Ligand SMILES: O=C(O)CCC(=O)C(=O)O
């Protein structure tokens with residue numbers, strides 16, 4: 001490589017997000033240089049690409065095609081599985097139907113989760129058990145059910161390997177969080193379509209937020225628009241074919257006492273006439289585990305733990321069901337108003353108590 005070419009490559013690398021290869025991390029409990037690199041990247045950048053995950057490009061292409069097929073259906077066929085029909089936060093949300101940092105998100109999506117029976121509501125049953133339940137499947141696209149259930153299984157296996165690598169990287173026993181992610185699972189999946197917006201129009205595809213689970217495994221198409229917040233400002237997360245984009249969720253922030261921080265990220269809408277599609281898998285703690293354990297980090301890591309971030313609009317709860325329900329209520333006000341009136345009222349009261357300055361800060365996630 002010429003001197004100029006290598007200088008250019010080096011400067012591009014400064015801004016590029018790192019790539020982690022899951023094969024290099026292996027399945028052993030042995031701490032390797034690849035684990036040290038993972039720990040460093042997870043803490044410093046928080047976002048990275050994951051390759052070597054073993055899912056074939058054909059499988060990914062097939063699922064992406066299924067997602068596009070769904071969003072191309074007539075509106076009535078999509079509304080047949082509208083999210084507000086059940087209390088399980090599963091189903092279709094139209095453009096503007098979801099709220100992030102008090103603003104509507106310009107995207108449509110289907111929320112799925114692990115296919116489990118509903119827990120019958122009763123005065124003694126905590127409300128967050130409503131998060132568990134069956135999915136809604138579109139009659140107009142009967143093949144989607146098996147494709148989504150297969151993706152949940154396939155991605156769960158990758159996420160389990162990645163979590164184990166994280167634990168080894170943090171010098172924990174690889175089994176340290178086994179109970180937290182044991183079956184019955186509570187992982188979630190979303191297929192998303194961001195329609196293009198004309199110039200001068202609002203362009204909040206999804207507003208700045210942290211993901212609520214442990215780890216997010218995201219597939220995005222070739223359009224771009226995902227950004228992660230850094231001390232230097234918003235950094236683009238450009239498409240990288242067949243690689244997952246990985247980011248850290250609130251539950252891993254809590255388990256590591258803020259040694260790892262959940263990253264704030266957002267999506268800007270594509271331009272007019274362009275559609276962006278993505279598929280987000282949220283690897284999350286089981287509701288049956290109740291509390292997120294605090295990992296006992298070795299002294300040299302514990303001394304760098306920053307504690308969980310404090311944000312008045314987004315308090316973090318170590319109680320798994322409470323934290324998960326908080327996120328869903330805030331995002332899906334239609335479901336909250338209908339099925340969780342108490343949490344809905346509390347959320348509105350919290351918003352009403354913000355003064356204008358707090359409200360502006362909350363919207364900007366500044
Ligand atoms: O669509 C994307 O690229 C990101 C979506 C996202 O951050 C989310 O749904 O939590």
Ligand SMILES: [Fe+2]
Nearest residue numbers: 209210211265
């Ligand atoms: Fe997210």
